[in-house]
Each structure stands twice: as C-alpha cells, then as structure tokens.
Amino acid sequence: MIKFLLKGLLxxxxxxxxPVLVVTIGVALTVLMHxxxxxxxxxxxxxxxxxxxxxxxxTTRGYADNIQQMPNDxxxxxxxxxxxxxxxxxxxxxxxxxxxxxxxxDVPDTNGETRSQGPAAGIGLDLLTPGSKEIKRLKLEKxxxxxxxxxxxxxxxxxxxxSRKLSVDPxxxxxxxxxxxxxxxxxxxxxxxxxxxxxxxxxxxxxxxADIEDVRLAxxxxxxxxxxxxxxxxxxxxxxxxxSDAQIFNSANGPKSDDFxxxxxxxxxxxxxxxxxNLTKSWSKYISLIFILAMSLVLWNAGLLGxxxxxxxxxxxxxxxxxxxxxxxxxxxxxxxIGIAGSVIGTAFGLLFxxxxxxxxxxxxxxxxGSSIMMPTEIKARISPLDFYLGFFPGLxxxxxxxxxxxxxxxxxxxxxxxxxxxV
Amino acid sequence: xxxxxxLLATYMLTASMAGQSADDILKRVEQNMSSExxxxxxxxxxxxxxxxxxxxxxTHAEGDKKSFTEYLTPPREQGTKMLKLxxxxxxxxxxxxxxxxxxxxxxxxxxxxxxxxxxDMMDDRKLTEIYSAVISGEEVIDGRETWIxxxxxxxxxxxxxxxxxxxxxxxFVPLKxxxxxxxxxxxxxxxxxxxxxxxxxxxxxKIVYKDVLKQGDGTEFNITSIKFNxxxxxxxxxxAALKQ
Numbered sequence: 001m002i003k004f005l006l007k008g009l010l011x012x013x014x015x016x017x018x019p020v021l022v023v024t025i026g027v028a029l030t031v032l033m034h035x036x037x038x039x040x041x042x043x044x045x046x047x048x049x050x051x052x053x054x055x056x057x058x059t060t061r062g063y064a065d066n067i068q069q070m071p072n073d074x075x076x077x078x079x080x081x082x083x084x085x086x087x088x089x090x091x092x093x094x095x096x097x098x099x100x101x102x103x104x105x106d107v108p109d110t111n112g113e114t115r116s117q118g119p120a121a122g123i124g125l126d127l128l129t130p131g132s133k134e135i136k137r138l139k140l141e142k143x144x145x146x147x148x149x150x151x152x153x154x155x156x157x158x159x160x161x162x163s164r165k166l167s168v169d170p171x172x173x174x175x176x177x178x179x180x181x182x183x184x185x186x187x188x189x190x191x192x193x194x195x196x197x198x199x200x201x202x203x204x205x206x207x208x209x210a211d212i213e214d215v216r217l218a219x220x221x222x223x224x225x226x227x228x229x230x231x232x233x234x235x236x237x238x239x240x241x242x243x244s245d246a247q248i249f250n251s252a253n254g255p256k257s258d259d260f261x262x263x264x265x266x267x268x269x270x271x272x273x274x275x276x277x278n279l280t281k282s283w284s285k286y287i288s289l290i291f292i293l294a295m296s297l298v299l300w301n302a303g304l305l306g307x308x309x310x311x312x313x314x315x316x317x318x319x320x321x322x323x324x325x326x327x328x329x330x331x332x333x334x335x336x337x338i339g340i341a342g343s344v345i346g347t348a349f350g351l352l353f354x355x356x357x358x359x360x361x362x363x364x365x366x367x368x369x370g371s372s373i374m375m376p377t378e379i380k381a382r383i384s385p386l387d388f389y390l391g392f393f394p395g396l397x398x399x400x401x402x403x404x405x406x407x408x409x410x411x412x413x414x415x416x417x418x419x420x421x422x423x424v
Numbered sequence: 425x426x427x428x429x430x431l432l433a434t435y436m437l438t439a440s441m442a443g444q445s446a447d448d449i450l451k452r453v454e455q456n457m458s459s460e461x462x463x464x465x466x467x468x469x470x471x472x473x474x475x476x477x478x479x480x481x482x483t484h485a486e487g488d489k490k491s492f493t494e495y496l497t498p499p500r501e502q503g504t505k506m507l508k509l510x511x512x513x514x515x516x517x518x519x520x521x522x523x524x525x526x527x528x529x530x531x532x533x534x535x536x537x538x539x540x541x542x543x544d545m546m547d548d549r550k551l552t553e554i555y556s557a558v559i560s561g562e563e564v565i566d567g568r569e570t571w572i573x574x575x576x577x578x579x580x581x582x583x584x585x586x587x588x589x590x591x592x593x594x595x596f597v598p599l600k601x602x603x604x605x606x607x608x609x610x611x612x613x614x615x616x617x618x619x620x621x622x623x624x625x626x627x628x629x630k631i632v633y634k635d636v637l638k639q640g641d642g643t644e645f646n647i648t649s650i651k652f653n654x655x656x657x658x659x660x661x662x663x664a665a666l667k668q
Contacts, residue, residue, distance in 0.1 A: 074473070106524060113523070175522050175524070177530070182470070183534045187520045188520060259473070259639075260474070
C-alpha cells in the first residue's frame with residue numbers, strides 16, 4: 001500500500017509538491033534558528049573562554065582560591081611536563097599555558113626618565129611558536145590597528161587606547177614594572193610591535209599582550225604559568241564533558257590541603273560563569289521552544305488545510321465504497337511521508353545554512369561600537385546533535401496531527417448525502 | 425574619702441611618671457638605633473611559600489633622609505641599586521638601564537619579595553616625632569627584662585597606626601615589635617636578636633620580619649658588618665651614582 005500511496009503522491013504534484021515545500025521551509029527555519037540561537041548564546045561564553053576562562057582551566061589550588069589577585073607566587077611549575085600529560089590524558093582538548101599579570105607600563109623619554117606611565121593588565125601567551133593557535137583564538141590579526149604582531153622575543157602588543165594614552169607608537173620602547181613570582185620588583189624592557197583593539201572596553205583600557213617566554217623572563221617564572229587553559233577541539237564549550245573531565249583530573253590529584261596541587265575547573269565552575277552557562281542553557285531552550293511551537297502551529301494548520309482541501313476527493317472515495325478507516329489511514333500515511341520528506345530536506349537545508357553561518361559568521365561589529373560590555377562582534381551559529389532531529393517535531397508530528405484532526409471529519413460524512421454534496 | 429584622694433593622687437603621679445619615662449625609653453632606643461651615618465653589609469634571607477632566597481647588599485646611609493643600597497647577589501638582583509633622598513625613592517635596574525621612581529601604591533610593594541615594603545624602608549623618621557608612647561607592662565624575653573611600650577601615631581602619614589614594642593630595659597634595644605593598622609589589624613611582627621655592642625652602642629644584628637598577611641616564614645635580615653660615623657662621599661647620594 002505504501003508503494004501505491006507513494007506513486008500517488010509523486011504523480012499528483014498538488015498533493016506532494018506544495019505540502020513538502022511548506023514542511024521543508026518550516027523545518028529548515030526551525031533548525032537554522034535553533035543553531036543560530038545556540039551559537040549566539042554560546043558566543044558570549046566562547047568570548048569569555050578565549051580571554052580568561054578556557055573551556056577548562058588548570059591552576060594550583062591556592063591560585064584558584066585567590067584568582068582575582070593573580071598570585072603568581074602560587075603559579076604552576078613544571079608546566080611543559082604538565083601540559084604534555086594533559087595532552088595525553090585529554091585528547092579532545094588543546095592546552096595552552098598562560099600567565100596573567102599586572103603592573104605598570106612606563107614610557108621613557110630620550111634621557112631614560114619617565115615620560116608617561118599607566119597601570120596595565122597583561123596576558124602572556126604563546127605567540128611565537130609556529131602552529132600556536134593563540135593568535136587565532138584571540139583574533140589578534142583581526143584586532144591589529146597599527147604595527148604588526150610580535151615576530152620575535154621582546155616584542156609586545158598594547159591596546160590601541162592605552163598606547164594613545166601613553167603616547168607611544170609601534171617601534172617605541174616601553175618598560176614593564178611589576179612583581180616577579182617571588183614577589184620581587186621586576187623592570188623589563190619591551191619593544192612595542194603593534195596595537196590592538198579588541199572591541200571591548202574592559203580589554204582596551206590597559207592591556208599588554210606578550211609572548212609567554214618573555215613574560216617568564218620578566219617575572220622569573222621559568223617553566224611556570226599562572227594557568228593552563230583547555231579548549232575543546234570542536235571550538236565549542238560542552239558543559240557535561242568539561243565537568244566530567246575536571247572531576248577525573250581532580251580525583252587523581254593530591255590532597256586538598258596543599259596550595260600547590262594542580263586543580264582543574266570547567267568554565268561553569270569558575271566565578272559567575274556557572275550561573276551564566278545555566279542561564280544560557282535555559283534561555284536557549286525557551287527561545288527554541290517558542291519558535292518550535294510557533295512553527296508547529298503553522299505546519300499543523302498546513303496539515304489541517306491539506307485535509308480540508310481534499311474534501312471532495314474523500315467524498316468520491318467514500319461514494320465509490322472505500323472504507324472510512326481506510327481513507328483515514330491512507331491520509332495519515334500520506335502526511336507521514338510528506339512529513340518525513342519535508343523534514344529530511346528541511347533539516348538538510350537548515351544544517352547547510354547553519355554551517356555557513358557557523359563557518360563564516362555574521363559581522364555585527366558596527367552595532368557594537370561604543371559598547372562597554374563584553375559582547376562578541378561576530379555572531380556564529382552552532383550546530384549541535386539536537387539539530388539533526390529537532391526539525392522532525394514540527395515537520396513530521398505537527399503535519400500528522402493536522403491531518404489526524406482534519407481527517408476526523410471523514411467519519412462525520414454520511415453516505416446518503418454524498419451524491420448531493422458531489423452534485424454541488 | 426581621704427583614702428580615695430590618696431589613691432587618685434598616687435594614680436595620677438604614676439601615670440605621669442610612666443608617660444615621661446616611656447618617652448625617655450624611646451629616646452634611649454633612638455640613640456642606639458640612629459646615627460649620623462653608617463655603612464653596612466647585610467644578608468636578607470626570604471623564606472617564601474615555596475623556596476628560600478638570600479640576597480646580599482651594601483648600604484650607605486646618612487641620617488634618616490639619605491640612603492643608597494646596592495644589591496650584590498644573587499645574579500638576578502646583582503647591580504640593582506636604590507636611592508632614597510628626602511622622601512623620594514629611585515630604583516635602578518641594570519638589565520633595562522632605567523631609573524624608576526617608586527611612588528604612590530608602588531611603595532607598598534615588597535622589597536625583593538621580602539616581608540618589608542618600600543614604605544617600611546622610606547619611613548626613617550624618629551619614633552619620638554611620630555609616636556607617643558606609654559608603658560603598658562613588663563615581660564621577660566629570652567632571659568632579658570623588657571618594658572612593653574604602646575606607641576600611638578600622633579601624625580596621620582604613618583604606615584602603622586600603632587606599635588607594640590618590647591624594649592630591653594638594660595640595653596634600650598627593641599627585642600620585639602608588633603605593627604598594627606588603623607583598624608587594629610596586626611600587619612607585621614619583627615623580632616630582634618644577636619644584640620651586639622658596636623662603637624659604644626647596642627645594636628641588633630639580626631631582625632626577623634613577618635608580614636602576617638603574607639604566606640611564608642618571614643624574612644631574616646642579618647647585618648654582617650656595620651660601621652658608624654664614616655666619611656661618605658656626597659656623590660653617593662645622587663641619581664648619577666645609580667648608573668655607575
């Protein structure tokens with residue numbers, strides 16, 4: 001019977017083309033919207049992950065407890081070996097050591113006396129190792145305003161606003177004054193390679209970005225790092241996996257009382273990010289649910305209308321002696337086939353568009369000018385496993401429910417009145 | 425009534441004598457601890473949370489306004505020089521060939537990672553100028569009789585609002601100090617030992633500083649050699665001397 005119904009649908013375009021097209025559009029929109037919302041909400045998390053939290057972060061226990069103070073006297077030691085172990089144990093992640101530090105940036109005049117000075121927050125990360133993903137991760141190439149990225153030891157980046165405030169241009173000498181890991185004062189000279197604008201006021205106020213090896217020399221932190229950040233290879237934060245990885249790492253590492261024991265925290269276990277991750281999850285669900293419900297109503301109506309449109313055909317079939325149950329069943333089977341076809345095609349199109357937005361993103365930097373909150377300047381969709389079957393809810397079930405409801409009318413038709421109706 | 429009057433009169437007299445003798449004690453302490461000028465070499469052993477480092481230095485000081493310190497070891501600190509002149513402090517770093525003035529909040533930073541801050545180094549004013557003292561008791565420390573003095577700041581620009589000081593009652597050298605913030609929070613504790621008679625004055629050759637807000641086991645400051653009232657050339661206390 002399925003084969004017979006399929007032939008009927010293929011030959012009678014009015015019964016297949018339009019309904020399949022409507023379902024396809026509805027499902028494609030649902031999948032795309034869900035991926036877009038997930039991506040948009042996730043972008044805020046990814047932005048925070050890239051700059052400070054990572055998807056996972058390893059620090060010493062003491063550092064984690066006082067993280068706001070950036071206590072580098074409690075930094076991780078033997079970082080090369082620890083990073084190698086992490087890479088071996090957690091293969092689905094990329095691990096990058098970083099040093100967070102604070103101090104003063106001092107610009108000398110021609111006599112070597114202080115010309116200008118300002119407080120700075122610094123990040124030391126791997127900028128010079130070939131193949132390092134940190135430049136791409138922090139989008140430094142895109143953020144470059146003047147000069148070039150550090151190409152050799154001793155070169156640093158300053159935020160554009162900070163360099164203007166200090167009146168120093170690329171190629172100029174700057175001196176960093178801060179504290180070593182041992183608490184001693186350190187004075188270290190750098191050459192300004194270029195300036196960057198991250199598009200976030202918090203980061204653009206007074207940021208200095210240097211290669212981690214330079215920072216290690218300046219802060220007397222040989223083979224040490226404030227933190228080792230882990231990023232999922234897929235590029236997106238997965239909370240359940242991150243929490244589970246952190247638990248595995250921590251259960252295998254030393255007593256809780258030791259300040260120098262490495263501890264791992266997922267992004268959601270750091271600061272207020274847990275609340276944010278939960279908010280993102282629930283808001284993403286609510287927004288998607290509302291859209292799916294709206295789309296379901298549209299497709300339900302389409303199914304309903306499809307059933308009503310075939311009022312005459314049903315009448316003839318009943319007049320010819322076809323059983324009411326049979327008519328009802330065949331209409332449901334047909335709607336199921338249309339639902340499946342529309343859902344498959346719609347999901348494919350939805351995923352295709354979502355993939356394009358995931359890969360290339362939508363630039364909203366123009367809208368973010370003057371913004372003081374840390375918001376992404378590019379929106380990207382994010383395809384999750386749910387997107388592969390989500391479209392079937394409105395596409396298949398709503399179409400079928402529409403047909404199921406409209407088909408009830410078949411049982412109300414009276415054979416005696418059929419010919420009178422058909423005369424009309 | 426008569427007894428009450430006698431008791432009150434005795435209390436007032438004792439209080440007045442105690443107040444005066446506390447100031448006398450402080451003056452005697454200053455006579456031991458201050459000098460026209462001095463040249464000394466010292467080792468500073470910093471017991472950090474993870475490791476112990478020893479830094480050696482040579483200091484030239486004139487009165488309480490001028491001092492010049494050159495760090496001799498370890499290699500990372502070698503050649504670093506500090507100049508204090510009339511309430512201003514400069515540091516010279518040989519690796520950068522820069523002279524940086526330490527001011528504002530930077531004064532609260534630790535000196536070479538020790539339990540001493542630059543602010544501690546800067547405030548060399550006479551105790552009698554900035555604190556008023558009262559004797560609050562007596563105690564025996566390591567077999568030495570001491571007076572316990574409670575010092576309260578009488579000026580506003582001091583790092584420590586109050587100080588509790590245990591002074592050797594025979595040698596007039598402080599053996600222990602507790603330094604408090606305005607809130608009453610204990611900030612630092614110092615203990616002095618190895619008291620020697622040098623050029624007619626008693627002087628503690630070993631001082632242990634402990635910043636109670638900081639991890640680690642404190643900083644030991646040992647004076648390995650000290651000479652009082654020496655001829656120090658004037659150019660030592662100039663910024664030009666930092667780069668030499």
